Amino acid sequence: MRYLTDRKRAVGWGSAKTGTAHFWVMKVSSAGLLVLIPLFLLTFAPMLGQDFETVSAYYERPFPAIVAALTLWVGFMHFKDGVQVLIEDYVHGTAQKILIIAMICLSYAAAATGLFAIARLAL
Amino acid sequence: MADVNRGNRPLSPHLTVYRPQLTSVTSILVRITGNAIVIAALLIVWWFLAASTSAEYFAVADGVLTSWFGDLVMVLSLWGLWYHTLGGVRHLIWDNAVGLDLPTAEKLGWAAIGGSAVLTVLTLLVI
Numbered sequence: 001m002r003y004l005t006d007r008k009r010a011v012g013w014g015s016a017k018t019g020t021a022h023f024w025v026m027k028v029s030s031a032g033l034l035v036l037i038p039l040f041l042l043t044f045a046p047m048l049g050q051d052f053e054t055v056s057a058y059y060e061r062p063f064p065a066i067v068a069a070l071t072l073w074v075g076f077m078h079f080k081d082g083v084q085v086l087i088e089d090y091v092h093g094t095a096q097k098i099l100i101i102a103m104i105c106l107s108y109a110a111a112a113t114g115l116f117a118i119a120r121l122a123l
Numbered sequence: 124m125a126d127v128n129r130g131n132r133p134l135s136p137h138l139t140v141y142r143p144q145l146t147s148v149t150s151i152l153v154r155i156t157g158n159a160i161v162i163a164a165l166l167i168v169w170w171f172l173a174a175s176t177s178a179e180y181f182a183v184a185d186g187v188l189t190s191w192f193g194d195l196v197m198v199l200s201l202w203g204l205w206y207h208t209l210g211g212v213r214h215l216i217w218d219n220a221v222g223l224d225l226p227t228a229e230k231l232g233w234a235a236i237g238g239s240a241v242l243t244v245l246t247l248l249v250i
Contacts, residue, residue, distance in 0.1 A: 027218065033208070033211075034208065037204065041201075041246055045250040049185060049188075050185075052174070052178040052182065056174065068171070075164060076164065079157075079161055079164070082157055082158070086154060086158055110164065110165055110168050113172055114167075114168040116172075116175075117168070117172040118171055121171065121175045
């Protein structure tokens with residue numbers, strides 16, 4: 001046993017067998033968002049309520065556009081995995097499966113829409 | 124296994140028998156804030172989509188997000204975002220199996236409540 005790492009000893013246990021991977025994905029995305037969220041607030045918040053020309057010109061710049069794209073993508077992937085745990089705790093049976101599938105679809109749809117919009121603004 | 128009574132069994136006491144404590148309330152708040160701010164996130168995606176479409180569409184989306192109701196949603200979400208962020212930091216600390224004793228956990232809880240309020244006001248003032 002002492003030749004195995006802690007992570008190796010945890011992999012493959014539990015009812016879903018993938019809890020370790022889920023935990024790690026949440027940890028990585030939360031660490032990423034810790035950097036992205038302040039950067040996103042600094043760039044996005046001043047633009048809220050500005051006129052159309054100012055906003056289009058601002059998001060043609062690489063830094064605000066890349067920060068916004070990364071924040072929306074990583075944020076929605078973090079939500080996808082987080083809301084799954086919420087649903088698993090309170091909803092069961094067929095409704096649970098439908099809700100989890102719906103939330104995964106919503107997360108990808110919102111992230112893709114965000115990326116498309118930012119790409120069109122930036123290019 | 125055929126005759127196992129699968130319903131109508133006595134259940135052991137669950138969450139509802141406990142008095143709310145700082146540690147439980149701060150934990151539940153992380154979940155509530157984290158999932159509630161998806162509303163603001165979807166509104167922001169809509170705002171970007173409108174900005175990439177036309178000036179008229181952007182005026183509609185920006186108008187909704189900066190109306191009194193939009194402001195209310197955005198300010199509450201800003202607090203939710205900061206609270207969830209600090210709550211997440213708390214979890215990243217706990218993941219290393221440190222700070223799990225009650226006094227430290229409660230101190231971190233108050234830090235998340237106070238810190239999120241301070242950061243929300245600071246964000247509103249600076250930006």
